[in-house]
Amino acid sequence: MTEQFNPQIGLDRLQRLVGKHNLPCATDDTTMAVEGAHFAHLLDTSILALHCPVDQKVLLMEISPDIYFETDQHIGRDIMLIRLDRISDEELALRLHDAWTFRAPEKLKQRT
Numbered sequence: 001m002t003e004q005f006n007p008q009i010g011l012d013r014l015q016r017l018v019g020k021h022n023l024p025c026a027t028d029d030t031t032m033a034v035e036g037a038h039f040a041h042l043l044d045t046s047i048l049a050l051h052c053p054v055d056q057k058v059l060l061m062e063i064s065p066d067i068y069f070e071t072d073q074h075i076g077r078d079i080m081l082i083r084l085d086r087i088s089d090e091e092l093a094l095r096l097h098d099a100w101t102f103r104a105p106e107k108l109k110q111r112t
Contacts, residue, residue: 025039
């Protein structure tokens with residue numbers, strides 16, 4: 001039997017971790033955004049697409065290829081993929097904070 005994709009389970013974890021940093025964001029069924037700019041998107045129950053600078057993505061994929069990866073459509077883009085079942089909450093919270101900071105408008109970053 002195929003596992004049903006329940007995005008709320010993944011979003012609950014992401015919202016809890018973003019909340020630790022008191023970062024304002026909006027969520028819909030599978031996406032987290034700041035001021036209309038998406039910074040995280042659940043692709044399924046185990047994969048998160050996260051915005052980040054390309055140089056950071058390359059470094060993380062070299063250091064932890066079991067956690068961070070990309071597909072052909074993401075090469076050269078500011079999006080990396082994360083295996084949620086292999087990343088700790090502490091590390092995921094750091095990545096979410098980085099992604100939020102990468103996408104948030106300057107005026108909002110100065111208030112947080």
